[in-house]
Amino acid sequence: MTRAEENYIKTIFHLGGNASQLISTNAIAEQMETKPSSVTDMAKKLADKNLVKYVRYQGVSLTDLGIKTALSIIRKHRLWEVFLVKKLDFTWDEVHEVAEQLEHIKSEKLVDKIDELLDFPKYDPHGDPIPTKSGEFLERDKQLLSELEIPSSGICVGVKDTSATFLKFLDKNHIALGHEITVLEKEDFDDSLKIRIAGRELQISNQIATNLYVKKES
Amino acid sequence: MTRAEENYIKTIFHLGGNASQLISTNAIAEQMETKPSSVTDMAKKLADKNLVKYVRYQGVSLTDLGIKTALSIIRKHRLWEVFLVKKLDFTWDEVHEVAEQLEHIKSEKLVDKIDELLDFPKYDPHGDPIPTKSGEFLERDKQLLSELEIPSSGICVGVKDTSATFLKFLDKNHIALGHEITVLEKEDFDDSLKIRIAGRELQISNQIATNLYVKKES
DNA sequence: AATTAAATTTAGACAAATCTAAAAATTTGT
DNA sequence: ACAAATTTTTAGATTTGTCTAAATTTAATT
Ligand SMILES: [Mn+2]
Ligand SMILES: [Mn+2]
Ligand SMILES: [Mn+2]
Ligand SMILES: [Mn+2]
Numbered sequence: 001m002t003r004a005e006e007n008y009i010k011t012i013f014h015l016g017g018n019a020s021q022l023i024s025t026n027a028i029a030e031q032m033e034t035k036p037s038s039v040t041d042m043a044k045k046l047a048d049k050n051l052v053k054y055v056r057y058q059g060v061s062l063t064d065l066g067i068k069t070a071l072s073i074i075r076k077h078r079l080w081e082v083f084l085v086k087k088l089d090f091t092w093d094e095v096h097e098v099a100e101q102l103e104h105i106k107s108e109k110l111v112d113k114i115d116e117l118l119d120f121p122k123y124d125p126h127g128d129p130i131p132t133k134s135g136e137f138l139e140r141d142k143q144l145l146s147e148l149e150i151p152s153s154g155i156c157v158g159v160k161d162t163s164a165t166f167l168k169f170l171d172k173n174h175i176a177l178g179h180e181i182t183v184l185e186k187e188d189f190d191d192s193l194k195i196r197i198a199g200r201e202l203q204i205s206n207q208i209a210t211n212l213y214v215k216k217e218s
Numbered sequence: 219m220t221r222a223e224e225n226y227i228k229t230i231f232h233l234g235g236n237a238s239q240l241i242s243t244n245a246i247a248e249q250m251e252t253k254p255s256s257v258t259d260m261a262k263k264l265a266d267k268n269l270v271k272y273v274r275y276q277g278v279s280l281t282d283l284g285i286k287t288a289l290s291i292i293r294k295h296r297l298w299e300v301f302l303v304k305k306l307d308f309t310w311d312e313v314h315e316v317a318e319q320l321e322h323i324k325s326e327k328l329v330d331k332i333d334e335l336l337d338f339p340k341y342d343p344h345g346d347p348i349p350t351k352s353g354e355f356l357e358r359d360k361q362l363l364s365e366l367e368i369p370s371s372g373i374c375v376g377v378k379d380t381s382a383t384f385l386k387f388l389d390k391n392h393i394a395l396g397h398e399i400t401v402l403e404k405e406d407f408d409d410s411l412k413i414r415i416a417g418r419e420l421q422i423s424n425q426i427a428t429n430l431y432v433k434k435e436s
Numbered sequence: 437a438a439t440t441a442a443a444t445t446t447a448g449a450c451a452a453a454t455c456t457a458a459a460a461a462t463t464t465g466t
Numbered sequence: 467a468c469a470a471a472t473t474t475t476t477a478g479a480t481t482t483g484t485c486t487a488a489a490t491t492t493a494a495t496t
Contacts (some may be wrong), residue, residue: 002482002483004482004483004484024443024444025443025444025445026442026443026444034483034484034485035484035485035486036443036444036445037444037445037446037484037485037486037487038483038484038485039444040444040445040446041445041482041483041484042483045482045483056444056445056491057443057444057445057490057491057492058444058492059444084328087335088328088331088332088335089331090327090331094327097325098323098325098328101323101324101325102323105316105319105320105323106319107315107316107319109308109312110302110306110316113306113307113308114306117305117306220452220453222452222453222454242473242474243473243474243475244472244473244474252453252454252455253454253455253456254473254474254475255454255455255456255474255475255476256453256454256455257474258474258475258476259452259453259454259475260453263452263453274461274474274475275460275461275462275473275474275475276462276474277474437496438495438496439494439495439496440493440494440495440496441492441493441494441495442491442492442493442494443490443491443492443493444489444490444491444492445488445489445490445491446487446488446489446490447486447487447488447489448485448486448487448488449484449485449486449487450483450484450485450486451482451483451484451485452481452482452483452484453480453481453482454479454480454481454482455478455479455480455481456477456478456479456480457476457477457478457479458475458476458477458478459474459475459476459477460473460474460475460476461472461473461474461475462471462472462473462474463470463471463472463473464469464470464471464472465468465469465470465471466467466468466469466470
């Protein structure tokens with residue numbers, strides 16, 4: 001598999017192409033910052049290799065082989081992200097770019113040894129689950145902070161937006177995974193929330209609240 | 219820089235193109251298992267980028283920029299090899315192939331952090347020196363085992379042939395870096411040597427002796 | 437149902453990196 | 467010094483992945 005092929009497979013997975021749902025060439029092109037015509041070309045190539053099902057004018061979805069491939073790449077990406085944070089003191093806003101390169105390194109032994117070195121982590125630095133060697137995928141029970149009842153609280157377990165700007169904003173406001181967040185009030189005007197986290201009270205916009213995942217306290 | 223360009227630069231360096239010596243396209247092609255015509259094309263491209271000096275029909279040599287680039291790639295390659303051996307329990311015959319991929323990962327922070335994690339190693343698992351961040355290169359004082367006087371002894375500090383077959387042969391015969399080797403006799407007929415290493419005596423062919431580096435004992 | 441708009445595919449082009457076969461330059465041998 | 471052998475370069479083709487512009491299909495609107 002070439003690097004380009006791997007990137008397409010991964011993108012299709014992230015757009016929901018694991019079910020039998022067909023993903024449009026336009027959606028893929030937009031996500032990958034490329035042109036729809038390029039996606040069409042690649043769709044044919046991937047279909048030839050039995051990695052996707054391609055229906056002309058409708059879109060593509062991953063085959064079983066495609067899903068297996070996607071999970072393997074995602075596993076590598078997320079394990080490398082954990083490695084960078086835990087072993088090399090990278091911050092969670094620095095890891096994605098490097099992991100985009102490292103995920104294409106071909107060595108099964110390397111991935112498995114990194115997994116072992118990290119003591120088989122279940123989640124990456126952004127709270128996303130790491131598929132096991134055999135491709136199992138444990139999606140966490142979570143919901144957007146914006147959907148919590150008021151008042152109530154939960155543990156911050158993930159981010160939806162993983163851009164460096166958002167992550168650095170969270171750092172600045174002492175919002176980190178593992179912390180308890182209590183929603184105190186919702187402002188009707190703009191859906192902003194008053195929350196308490198790590199002993200502090202602060203006001204966060206709806207845009208923030210719709211990009212933070214929490215796990216409701218049991 | 220593309221991956222192909224980096225591989226050419228590295229090969230030219232290893233063939234001695236760091237001095238003003240011109241390396242022939244044929245030599246490069248053979249080393250890289252490609253065709254001389256491909257090398258000619260690349261030579262022009264690298265010359266345009268000021269990485270090599272290219273004299274038609276004569277060959278190429280690295281510019282200062284080319285040397286700097288080569289050292290950076292070699293540094294990464296060797297640091298990754300140390301990482302694989304020291305942190306992930308790879309054997310010295312397994313690391314080269316993976317390091318060939320890892321050396322192209324673009325992240326200065328990553329290399330420097332790996333360097334730090336390994337406590338700034340000076341040599342890779344095959345005894346080759348690791349250039350520093352600033353490009354310094356401390357070639358060790360060493361000589362081929364075949365060139366030791368008889369009788370005398372030295373410390374095994376490196377291998378010339380780094381192929382997996384040779385390295386596994388060395389493992390099988392308990393020959394490893396750091397061990398003292400004493401040359402007891404030389405057989406005139408085939409230049410084979412009787413040596414003592416790790417308490418054992420064994421007979422090694424001239425081909426083995428010309429691929430092992432030792433440091434004479436002071 | 438026909439027209440318009442939007443999405444998708446095709447056709448043709450391009451850059452990177454490679455190859456083969458033929459031409460040109462250099463080196464070798466007498 | 468000159469022919470032969472070797473090395474190197476050129477010319478033209480191929481593959482991968484991309485693009486633009488035009489054609490086609492599908493979806494939306496009157
Ligand atoms: Mn990521
Ligand atoms: Mn992540
Ligand atoms: Mn190596
Ligand atoms: Mn090495």
